[in-house]
Amino acid sequence: xxxxxxxxxxxxxxxxxxxxxxxxxxxxxxxxxxxxxxxxxxxxxxxxxxxxxxxxxxxxxxxxxxxxxxxxxxxxxxxxxxxxxxxxxxxxxxxxxxxxxxxxxxxxxxxxxxxxxxxxxxxxxxxxxxxxxxxxxxxxxxxxxxxxxxxxxxxxxxxxxxxxxxxxxxxxxxxxxxxxxxxxxxxxxxxxxxxxxxxxxxxxxxxxxxxxxxxxxxxxxxxxxxxxxxxxxxxxxxxxxxxxxxxxxxxxxxxxxxxxxxxxxxxxxxxxxxxxxxxxxxxxxxxxxxxxxxxxxxxxxxxxxxxxxxxxxxxxxxxxxxxxxxxxxxxxxxx
Amino acid sequence: xxxxxxxxxxxxxxxxxxxxxxxxxxxxxxxxxxxxxxxxxxxxxxxxxxxxxxxxxxxxxxxxxxxxxxxxxxxxxxxxxxxxxxxxxxxxxxxxxxxxxxxxxxxxxxxxxxxxxxxxxxxxxxxxxxxxxxxxxxxxxxxxxxxxxxxxxxxxxxxxxxxxxxxxxxxxxxxxxxxxxxxxxxxxxxxxxxxxxxxxxxxxxxxxxxxxxxxxxxxxxxxxxxxxxxxxxxxxxxxxxxxxxxxxxxxxxxxxxxxxxxxxxxxxxxxxxxxxxxxxxxxxxxxxxxxxxxxxxxxxxxxxxxxxxxxxxxxxxxxxxxxxxxxxxxxxxxx
DNA sequence: ATGAAAGCGCTAACAT
DNA sequence: ATGTTAGCGCTTTCAT
Numbered sequence: 001x002x003x004x005x006x007x008x009x010x011x012x013x014x015x016x017x018x019x020x021x022x023x024x025x026x027x028x029x030x031x032x033x034x035x036x037x038x039x040x041x042x043x044x045x046x047x048x049x050x051x052x053x054x055x056x057x058x059x060x061x062x063x064x065x066x067x068x069x070x071x072x073x074x075x076x077x078x079x080x081x082x083x084x085x086x087x088x089x090x091x092x093x094x095x096x097x098x099x100x101x102x103x104x105x106x107x108x109x110x111x112x113x114x115x116x117x118x119x120x121x122x123x124x125x126x127x128x129x130x131x132x133x134x135x136x137x138x139x140x141x142x143x144x145x146x147x148x149x150x151x152x153x154x155x156x157x158x159x160x161x162x163x164x165x166x167x168x169x170x171x172x173x174x175x176x177x178x179x180x181x182x183x184x185x186x187x188x189x190x191x192x193x194x195x196x197x198x199x200x201x202x203x204x205x206x207x208x209x210x211x212x213x214x215x216x217x218x219x220x221x222x223x224x225x226x227x228x229x230x231x232x233x234x235x236x237x238x239x240x241x242x243x244x245x246x247x248x249x250x251x252x253x254x255x256x257x258x259x260x261x262x263x264x265x266x267x268x269x270x271x272x273x274x275x276x277x278x279x280x281x282x283x284x285x286x287x288x289x290x291x292x293x294x295x296x297x298x299x300x301x302x303x304x305x306x307x308x309x310x311x312x313x314x315x316x317x318x319x320x321x322x323x324x325x326x327x328x329x330x331x332x333x334x335x
Numbered sequence: 336x337x338x339x340x341x342x343x344x345x346x347x348x349x350x351x352x353x354x355x356x357x358x359x360x361x362x363x364x365x366x367x368x369x370x371x372x373x374x375x376x377x378x379x380x381x382x383x384x385x386x387x388x389x390x391x392x393x394x395x396x397x398x399x400x401x402x403x404x405x406x407x408x409x410x411x412x413x414x415x416x417x418x419x420x421x422x423x424x425x426x427x428x429x430x431x432x433x434x435x436x437x438x439x440x441x442x443x444x445x446x447x448x449x450x451x452x453x454x455x456x457x458x459x460x461x462x463x464x465x466x467x468x469x470x471x472x473x474x475x476x477x478x479x480x481x482x483x484x485x486x487x488x489x490x491x492x493x494x495x496x497x498x499x500x501x502x503x504x505x506x507x508x509x510x511x512x513x514x515x516x517x518x519x520x521x522x523x524x525x526x527x528x529x530x531x532x533x534x535x536x537x538x539x540x541x542x543x544x545x546x547x548x549x550x551x552x553x554x555x556x557x558x559x560x561x562x563x564x565x566x567x568x569x570x571x572x573x574x575x576x577x578x579x580x581x582x583x584x585x586x587x588x589x590x591x592x593x594x595x596x597x598x599x600x601x602x603x604x605x606x607x608x609x610x611x612x613x614x615x616x617x618x619x620x621x622x623x624x625x626x627x628x629x630x631x632x633x634x635x636x637x638x639x640x641x642x643x644x645x646x647x648x649x650x651x652x653x654x655x656x657x658x659x660x661x662x663x664x665x666x667x668x669x670x
Numbered sequence: 671a672t673g674a675a676a677g678c679g680c681t682a683a684c685a686t
Numbered sequence: 687a688t689g690t691t692a693g694c695g696c697t698t699t700c701a702t
Contacts, residue, residue: 002449002475004695015673020697030671047449051386051395052695055678060386062397062429070414071614076405083405083432087439092451094397095430097418104422114337114382115679116427140337256618278615279406283591285620339679350689355681365687387679390694450695 003046012040023048054115062092063306064112064120068100068149072249073277074295075123078147081299082121089307091118098125100222109133113140119306119315121299123149126188126222143315147302148293149191157320159302163193166291166326167200170245170273173289175208177271177334179243183216183234185251197247197275216241220251227251231258235270246274256284267335275326286332294324338381347375358383389450397427398641399447399455403435403484407584408612409630410458413482416634417456424642426453433460435557444468448475454641454650456634458484461523461557478650482637483628484526485656492655494637498528501626501661502535505580505608508624510543512606512669514578518551518569520586532582532610551576555586562586566593570605581609591619602670610661621667629659 005023009016014033022029022037040046054060065082067075079095086093094117098105105125110133112120120137122144134154137144146158167184174182184201187194198217218234220227231251234240235258246252252274259266266272266286273289281288301322309315340358344351349368357364357372375381389395400417402410414430421428429452433440440460445468447455455472457479469489472479481493502519509517519536522529533552553569555562566586569575570593581587587609594601601607601621609623612630616623636657644652 006695016696017674017698018672020695021672024697028671033671045448047446049390049450049695051389051450052678053697054386055384055390055680055695056697057678058697070405070411070418071408073406076411079405079430080432083430087431087443092429092446093431094427095414095418096428097415097422108422111382111427113380115384115386253615253618256615260618280588280613280615280619283588283595283620284615284618285622287620341679351679352681352690353688355679356688359681363687368687384679387694388681390679390696391681392694393681 002049003044005046005048008037008040008044008046012036059118059310060115061090062094062117063303063310064094064096064108064117064122066096066098066105066108066120066122066124068098068123068125070095070097073279074148074249074293077277077295078123078299078302081296082303085300085303085307091307091310100125100127102128102130106130106133109137112137112142117142118310119143119145121302121306122146122151124151124191125149126191126194129190138316141315143306143309143317145302145306145309145317147298149193152192155319156317157305157322159298159305159322159324160193161293161298161326162323163196164200164203166275166328167197167245168204169200169328170291171201171204172208173328173330174243174245174271174273174334175204175210177243177267179241179271180210181216181239181241182210182243182245183218183241184245184247185231185255186217186219186247187251188221189219194247197245201245220254224250224254227254228258231255232262235259235262235264240270242270244270244272246272246276249274249276249278252276252288256288266333271335272333273328281329282331284333289331289334290329291326292329293326297324337384338379340381340383343372343375343379343381347371394453394645395450396425397429397452398638398645399429399431399443399452399457401431401433401440401443401455401457401459403433403458403460405430405432408614409483409584409628412612412630413458413634416631416636417638420635420638420642426642426645435460435462437463437465441465441468444472447472447477452477453645454478454480456637456641457481457486459486459526460484461526461529464525473651476650478641478644478652480637480641480644480652482633484528487527490654491652492640492657494633494640494657494659495528496628496633496661497658498531499535499538501610501663502532502580503539504535504663505532505626506536506539506543508663508665509578509580509606509608509669510539510545512578512602514576514606515545516551516574516576517545517578517580518553518576519580519582520566520590521552521554521582522586523556524554529582532580536580555589559585559589562589563593566590567597570594570597570599575605577605579605579607581607581611584609584611584613587611587623591623601668606670607668608663616664617666619668624666624669625664626661627664628661632659
């Protein structure tokens with residue numbers, strides 16, 4: 001094992017408690033002793049066992065980040081932002097992937113209850129229905145901040161982007177580009193963010209001169225093969241859409257694939273815009289018009305909120321919704 | 336706080352140790368008592384505090400994953416593989432990003448020494464020179480498995496892909512496509528994997544009928560702006576290359592950008608092949624020929640090795656190098 | 671200013 | 687089969 005405070009006390013002929021206090025720079029320890037302790041500590045390269053002190057009511061210094069996946073560029077960027085703040089604040093980041101499986105999410109979150117982590121940043125699984133495991137955390141004094149895929153029922157802070165507005169803007173943008181028949185590639189019905197994006201879409205269609213009955217919404221899942229079949233079907237219909245909004249990165253690239261397969265030309269035959277954080281959106285063929293989410297910022301903000309709460313004695317977090325706007329970046333896929 | 340074993344003992348009128356043993360399904364506890372304990376435990380939804388038991392020489396159940404970055408699709412896929420195995424084995428994954436900063440890497444790894452994690456999976460920072468912090472881990476019985484960017488000096492297991500062969504194959508492939516003048520976009524000189532890829536490239540050039548003196552190697556860094564300047568310079572020269580090998584994902588997409596800027600046509604004017612795990616390589620303009628690394632597999636393999644060691648009493652890992660081959664996937668960028 | 675001792679939640683001898 | 691006890695590494699009263 002590594003060196004312990006006990007060993008240091010022995011070597012320095014001090015009481016354990018004296019060393020402990022010296023290390024925490026207590027005022028009741030003489031400067032001389034502190035100096036001696038610090039010198040020795042750096043000599044033997046001592047690091048305290050974080051979990052020993054976590055037992056005495058102090059914190060483990062670990063936070064959990066629960067994500068649906070890591071392949072989506074939004075989430076990898078979010079991890080980036082979270083990890084950056086965590087490193088600055090001296091926290092450690094545990095990453096958990098739910099793969100959009102509610103059962104997995106429950107099992108993962110259940111494991112947070114007994115000191116493993118001090119708090120959690122969660123982007124919920126899209127098929128997450130029963131949210132008891134999430135309520136449970138707050139009741140056990142594990143503060144939670146939701147980001148992106150939030151759970152509005154739980155009384156805490158959350159960080160989102162302006163999904164409704166972006167759904168609206170994306171639609172209007174396509175309309176301004178001449179689209180008359182726009183399809184929205186949705187996900188499961190459950191997610192608040194998708195709902196918001198979709199409602200923005202609906203609203204824009206309603207307000208437009210487009211035939212409101214023509215608002216097409218395709219509900220997709222995580223099954224890539226099935227998604228592509230559904231999209232193929234949509235794009236093979238006689239009155240196929242001339243515009244597509246991809247509600248998440250995955251379905252957008254899937255739409256690209258289908259267009260390629262069916263030899264439908266983007267943006268001539270159909271225009272595509274997608275919610276995404278892809279760094280290389282400009283390198284696609286054609287370059288993809290995106291609603292670029294502030295992923296890094298959202299991660300930073302969410303973790304900052306969490307750490308602020310962790311630094312207090314009462315870790316309860318007031319309900320608050322922070323909105324960080326996305327930005328529409330026009331590129332080749334919309335002509 | 337949450338419920339503890341002590342509380343359970345009290346409620347059930349049992350000794351603490353009896354409850355503890357029952358929970359660990361000890362043979363010296365009667366079936367009846369076990370049943371009583373298990374029933375109560377699930378009733379009150381008890382989860383043991385992992386760090387309390389970690390103090391008693393047991394494990395924390397946490398492993399560290401140290402990566403240069405998460406934006407590279409290789410690393411996100413690797414996390415995917417690691418997290419999957421970890422979840423199966425009941426381990427928890429702590430993610431650390433070095434951003435290729437050796438100082439940061441040292442600080443991060445130093446923090447592993449006192450029980451924070453049971454073991455670590457590391458892909459070293461590309462400017463990591465002084466490897467004392469890595470040796471240090473083994474000497475403190477924190478087993479380490481390196482993957483991708485390995486540190487060959489440390490005596491442990493590592494998981495890599497066949498970098499030398501791939502550098503060789505990539506070069507031969509470009510030659511077979513008619514390239515006469517191939518540039519290799521390298522990174523810092525320090526990384527073993529880049530060296531291997533580069534040596535494979537050199538060898539192939541040497542064996543070819545190409546003028547060996549024409550093997551061009553460009554040393555790039557993490558500074559995107561500077562990289563692009565250097566690449567621009569290279570591609571603006573009068574005898575500019577007609578083939579490019581990108582040693583990592585980032586420099587490959589940077590080469591794409593420069594070609595676009597300079598209106599150099601891929602693959603007509605220049606052919607490009609890149610080491611990468613990009614899921615959407617086929618959607619680029621033109622689609623990118625890749626040497627696709629088995630990122631997920633490498634993550635799985637590395638973590639499996641680590642967990643195997645953690646399950647033993649003696650966690651020492653024998654030196655061993657596991658090679659999982661990459662595959663060259665021809666696409667549009669090589670004509 | 672320093673030290674002794676109790677205790678965080680749990681495990682593991684060692685009784686009984 | 688169950689209980690008592692010591693102790694993991696640390697913090698924190700409460701003495702001295």
